[in-house]
Amino acid sequence: MRTDPIILTAAFGYLALLFLVAAWGDRRAEAGRTVIGSPTVYALSIAVYCTAWTFYGSVGRAAEHGPSFLLIYLGPTLAMLTAPFLLRKMVRIAARERITSIADFISARYGKSTGLGALVALMALITITPYIALQLKAITVSHAILINYPDSADTTLTNESFWMDKSFWVALVLAVFIILFGTRHLDASERHEGMVAAIALESLVKLAAFLAVGLFVVFGLFAGPGDLFRQVALTPELSDLMSLESVPGGVTGWVGMLVLAFLAFITLPRQFQVLVVENVDERHLKRASWLFPLYMLLINLFVIPIALAGLLLGEAAGNPDSFVLTLPLLAGTEALPVFVFIGGLSAATGMVIVETIALSTMVSNQLVMPLLLRLKHLHVSYQGRLAGWLLGIRRISILLILLLGYLYHALIGDSYSLVTIGLVSFAGAAQLAPALLLGLYWRGATRQGATLGLIAGFAVWGYTLLLPGFAQSGWLSATLLSDGPWGIGWLTPYALFGLNGWDIYTHSLLWSMLANVGLLVGVSLFTRPTPLEQTQAALFTQALHPNLQTTSLWRGQTTQGELSELLKRYLGAAATKRVFANAPHHDDATDEPASTELITRAEQALAGSLGSASARVLINSVVRGEALDLESILSILDTTSQTLEYNRELEQKSQELARIGEELRAANERLRELDRLKDEFVAMVSHELRTPLTSIRAFAEILRDGNEMPDEKRQHFLGVIVHESQRLSRLIEEILDLARLESGRLTLNPETLDLAELARHSVDAISRLQENRGVALEVTLDAEPAMIVGDSDRLEQVIINLLDNAGKFADRDNPQVLLRLYKHKKHFRLSVEDNGPGISAEERERVFEKFHQIEQSSDSATRGRPKGSGLGLPISRGIVAHLGGRLWADEGTTLGGACLIMELPNAPETERD
Amino acid sequence: MSSHHDLPHDSRQDPHRDSRQHARLIALILLAVLLFCPPLLVVIDGLPGMASLALYLFGAWALVIGLGAWLMERSATH
Structure with a gap:
């Protein structure tokens, strides 16, 4: 099965599948039914981070340096956790400014500087070419292993001329693919939907391939992870491999690599492309911030088992970088190696596709376009055809970048192992981080500072990592590494200023970042930014400010005609029409002044195709006046x-x-x-007082005037007067009681007493009165003694009042009253019940109001006056409340009339004794 | 008075909830840094068992991803 035709068919078949997916994605996008509008697809497209370097190199690194390979993925995990702050800000800015690449981003931040954009583009080109070479190398080597196994892969590679070299053809096929799907629109800030869909598919394929080989190794070659680790434990030189000791540079190296991976993840051009430029919806970041780390965890799950298995099998497994392929081959399987090869191919092509698109955009927008704009005659003589030119430039640069990668691979690629090239690129890309990150949060960072910082950091990186690479491949004398240039020891690239014992990447990162950040901050503090720089700085640092979206930033003047002329020249008629679509009467309005929104939209359209620096130059050529300066922007922000x-x-x-x-x-x-x-109250009191007073006065007058009155009549009248005076004095007594209660001046003499005895006493006192009325009084004392704390005189007054009331309201013909005393939880309850008409539920609380008399519709007429002052119950309730108890009315359970219940707390033990 | 507090104030509570969400995220990032950095790693590395460091790293990684997913998806549904 491992014959060349079959493998080539599989490989090209796979690429054809990618073509189909990408074409389908683009077709759907044109129909308005996007396939990449899902956060999961977004997260999978970010997994372009896992290249052939992950696919083959992770195992190699694990076999050599233990767990340090994980750092390459832990760094991005940290970076993804910052998505709601950092990445969201970048996405927001890129969407508003129509950013096309990281070079464009940095250039736009520092005053849309052409020079800075070109510098970043150049740096990216130098840094990333080896990385592309690495992918081509991985494809070639994996193919060679597949064909030649069990012979060494190198036997056939060395003596082939380039047209026999598979990687040359791979590069060409990829170039065609990228040109077809990466340069369909001129507008680079528009999504490459087909490409993103294809990348998401590739991410699934490489994950499936790696998991397949992992499962095969653990459960096919060995009897599960337990068996594998038992065998490793028996091999002493392997059992220490996974400890911190095997990490290059130890603890320092660990931290250095973590920081390096964090920074590189944000600044690698392809990551910027998928994370920021291709982001469809800011909200996708949320899902991606954990889904992408999960992807990385899964694809690394079997790295350690595969590395250990390969090392256990020794010589037969070959180079650790190719364990993923050689282990299934060793076991004699047929289909699995081909699947693994496809997985590696998909990891490599995914990276090459995205990286090349990002680089070609940078090259055309940041390097070529500014040069073209300098040639004045282009402005006039190539009207409308410039749009085509730009696409041409981008296509040619794609081809050149891939050929450059191929050349690098063919000339010096063999001297490095996979991981080395990758990390060198990482350290180079990380040089963009200070200008990018500080620029996002520090308004004071200036163009000069960023430029000098970038140059210095890049130079130190070149000296400490790139140059030694050349020395190792024999292009430079090897003494450079051992003795330093011209024998100057402290200039040795791997131990600058005598800093020994660090791993080369942390060493390089330290010195380059020191130079980079130091110059960026230092120079920024002593240079004055231009107005445009200040504006851009404010726009970038305040990007998440809610009021910034709606603000139009142009104040200059131009006509619609001039603007449309400009757009037609550079973007073509169709794009111009889109920009002018919302403008009022655009047909015959060539002399009308263009609105500020229109100017802003025109600049954005130009920026999306040509980069922000070129767009600014072009807009400036037709617009008189300036963009908003810093002060106006700050005032917008401040006032809002x-x-x-x-x-x-x-x-x-x-x-x-x-x-x-x-x-x-x-x-x-x-x-x-x-x-x-x-x-x-006053009215009631006066009324209540006047009634007895009136009758007293009436009878007294009768007595005074009627001298011939018979004696018994006189006696009767005197009796009435005495009775009414008693009523009057009792009323006054009650009013005084009430006044004392309400003002809190009522004095009580609390003592421990037996409520049962008190009840009996009260019953005795009132029994004669009740007998006179014919009331049948029944007493049930269930709790005896019932010790409580209270004032005996006052409580007796309350009980008598309750009994008296009950007697009055009991049934007229057969009056019955029941007094009960019983224990309820920690309280004693004394209830007085009658067999009268009862009190309706809504009346029950009102009977405790002062002077309240129950309306007795039928009885009031026959019974005449109300039977009391209406103060008894309020006073009783006041007294009971003073003693810490409650008094309320309820429905009678036994006799069916009204039931008034007094509840008093049980006396505490100590007071009882 | 109490009814006054029951009135919905969505517009004003959102930024408040946002800032709490951000505080939780920052705490998670700090936790991740702590878990992935040397002081703890040196301790774990000293433990017996040949793959303890690797197992710990994968475990801590999974924990961070799990917490991150919980935080992000929770806030997404609210």
Whole structure:
């Protein structure tokens, strides 16, 4: 099965499948039914991070340096966790400014500087070419292993001329693919939907292939992970492999690599492309921030088992970088190696596709376009054809970048192992991080600072990592590494200034970042940014400010005609029409002034195709006036934020006012209620006092005037007067009691006493009165003794009052009253029940109001006056409440009339003794 | 008064909830840094068992991803 035709068919068949997927994705995008509008597809496209370097190299690194391979993925995990802050800000800026690449991003941040953009593009080109070479190498080597196994892969590679070299053809096929799907629109900031769909598919394929080989090794070659690790434990030189000791540079190297991976993940051009430029929806970041780390965890799950298995099998497994392929071959399987080869191919092609698109955009927008704009005659003589030119430039640069990668691979690629090339590229890309990250958060970073920092950092990187690579491949004398240039020891690339014992990447990262950040900060502090720089700095650092989206940033003037002319020249008629689609009467309005929104939209359209620096140059050529300067932007931000702050304070104040008003209203209501009650009370009292007084006075007058009155009549009248005076004095007594209760001046003498005895005593006191009325009084004392704390005189008054009331309201013909005393939880309850009409539920609380008389519709007429002052119950309730108890009315359970229940707490033990 | 507090204030609670969400995320990032960095790794590396460090790293990684997923998806549904 491992014959060349079959493998080539599989490989090209796979690429054809990618073509189909990409074409399908683009077709769907044109129909408006995007296939990449899902956060999962977005997360999978980010997995372009896992290249052939992950696929083959991770095992190699694990076999050599233990767990340090994981750092390459832990760094991005940390970076993805910052997605809601850092990445969201970058995505927001890129969408608003129509950013096309990381070079464009940095150039736009520092005043849309052409020079800085070109510098970054150049740096990216130098840094990434070896990385592309690495992917081509991986494809070639894996193919050679597949064909030649069990012979060494190198036997046939060396003596072939380039047209026999598979990687040359692979590069060409990829170039065709990328040209077809990467340069369909001129507008580079528009999504390459087909490409993203293809990349997401590739991510699935490489994950499946790696998991397949992992499962095969653990469960096919060995009897599960337990068996594998048992065999490893028996091999002493392997058992220490997975400890911290095998990490190059130890603890320092660990931290250095973690930082390096974190920075590189954000600054690698292909990651910027998928993370920022191809992002369809900011909200996708949320899902991706954990799904992508999960992907990395899965694809690394079997790295250690495969590495250990390969090392256990020794010589037969060959080079650790190709264990993934040689282990299935060793076991004699047929289909699995081909699947693994396809997985590696998909990892490599995914990276090459995205990286090349990102680089070609940079080359055309940041390097070639600014040069073209300098040639004045282009402005006039190539109207409308420039759009085509730009696409041509981009296509040629794709081809050149891939050929450059191939050349690098063919000339010096063999001297490095896979991981080495990858990490050198990482350290180079990380040089962009200070300008990018500081620029996002520090408004004071200036163009000069960024430029000098980038150059210095890049130079140190070149000296400490790139140059030694050349020396190792024999292009430079090897003494450079051992003795330093011209024998100067402290200039040795791997031990600069005598810094020994660090691993080469951490060493390089330290010195390059020191130079990079140091110059960026130092120079920025002593240079003055241009107005445009200040504006851009404010726009970038305040990118998440809510009011920035809607602000139009142009104040200059131009006509619609001039603007449309400019756009037609560079973007073509169709794109121009799109920009002018919303402009009012665009047909015959060539002399009308263009609105600021139109100018902004035109600049964005140009920036999306040509990069922000070129767009600015072009817009400036037709617009008189300036973009908003820093001060106006700051004032927009400040006024809006101040207004917001004031609004918030005002809102708080008015809420507080409303709350206070509510309280005042409630208090006023309460006062009025009290006033009304007081008036009622006074009226009631006067009424109650006047009734007996009137009869006393009437009878007294009769006695005074009627001299011939018979004696017994006189006696009767005197009796009435005495009775009414008693009633009057009792009423006054009650009113005084009530006044004392309400003012809190009622004095009680609490003592421990037996409520049962008190009840009996009260019953005795009232029994004669009840007998006179014909009331049948029944007493049930279930709890005896019932020790409580209370004032005996007052409580007796309460009980008598309750019994008296019950007697009055009991049934007229057959009056019955029941007094019960029983224990309820920690209280004693004394209930007095009658067999009268009862009290309706809504009346039950009102009987405790002062002067309340129950309306007795049928009885009131026959019974005449109400039977009491209406003060007894309120006073009783006040007394009981003073003693810590409760008094309330309820439905009678035994006799069916009203039932008044007094509840008093059980006396504490100590007081009882 | 209490009814006043029951009124919905979505517009004003959102930024508040956002800032709490951010605080939780920052705490998670700090936790991840702590878990992936040397002081703890040196301790784990000293434990007996030949793959303890690798097992720990994968475990800590999975934990961080799990917590991240929980935080992100929770806030997405709210």
